Amino acid sequence: MNFSLTDGKGFKFVFPVNPEEVTISRQKGFDTTTILSYGEFDFPQGEKVKEISFSSFFPKEYDESYCKYQDIPDPQEAMNTLNGFLLSQKPLRFIISGTSVNVPVIVASHNSTFRGGESGDVNFDLSLRTWREMKVSKKAGSGSKSATVNKKPRTDMKEKKKTYTVKSGDSLSKIAKLELGDSSQWSRIYQLNKKVIGQNPNAIKPGQKLVLS
Numbered sequence: 001m002n003f004s005l006t007d008g009k010g011f012k013f014v015f016p017v018n019p020e021e022v023t024i025s026r027q028k029g030f031d032t033t034t035i036l037s038y039g040e041f042d043f044p045q046g047e048k049v050k051e052i053s054f055s056s057f058f059p060k061e062y063d064e065s066y067c068k069y070q071d072i073p074d075p076q077e078a079m080n081t082l083n084g085f086l087l088s089q090k091p092l093r094f095i096i097s098g099t100s101v102n103v104p105v106i107v108a109s110h111n112s113t114f115r116g117g118e119s120g121d122v123n124f125d126l127s128l129r130t131w132r133e134m135k136v137s138k139k140a141g142s143g144s145k146s147a148t149v150n151k152k153p154r155t156d157m158k159e160k161k162k163t164y165t166v167k168s169g170d171s172l173s174k175i176a177k178l179e180l181g182d183s184s185q186w187s188r189i190y191q192l193n194k195k196v197i198g199q200n201p202n203a204i205k206p207g208q209k210l211v212l213s
Contacts, residue, residue, distance in 0.1 A: 016072040019054035050130040060120025075122040091131040
């Protein structure tokens with residue numbers, strides 16, 4: 001069984017000493033909402049990002065009883081490699097050979113410890129978090145057939161026009177009074193609907209649909 005991190009560009013870092021145990025933490029995600037007078041409510045939102053953590057050490061000298069290979073890295077260089085992974089914004093792949101653990105991760109934390117009596121060895125604690133790519137759906141263009149179409153309609157931000165259907169006995173001043181609260185607005189209604197009404201503002205007919213705003 002080997003523990004390794006790869007960067008997708010051909011570089012593979014194999015830990016020289018396997019940890020005694022590995023902790024894989026899985027949790028359900030919750031969105032917590034506070035409702036006035038009722039308190040907090042948790043709404044499940046699917047599985048949260050997994051955290052994988054383990055501890056081991058980089059030995060100064062090779063020892064066949066616990067080292068996985070002979071050409072072990074210098075402890076300082078190995079520690080710098082982990083620091084480089086920590087600072088990198090690109091995901092790595094964490095693999096434990098002989099198991100089902102083969103997942104993309106980012107290095108979340110790396111702590112090193114130097115202990116007396118172990119001259120040159122570097123002990124470390126490593127925490128990884130599983131990484132998922134955020135996918136954004138695209139709108140289909142005129143020449144694109146493969147793009148994902150967001151079928152949810154947009155909110156119409158345009159102001160809808162107010163209309164009125166003429167009834168028998170109506171006049172523009174009466175409509176202006178009833179619909180706009182000001183009979184003097186009849187001339188404004190006439191200007192908006194001159195093509196429908198014609199040259200005579202008093203010649204409105206039942207059934208005509210007039211725009212008021």
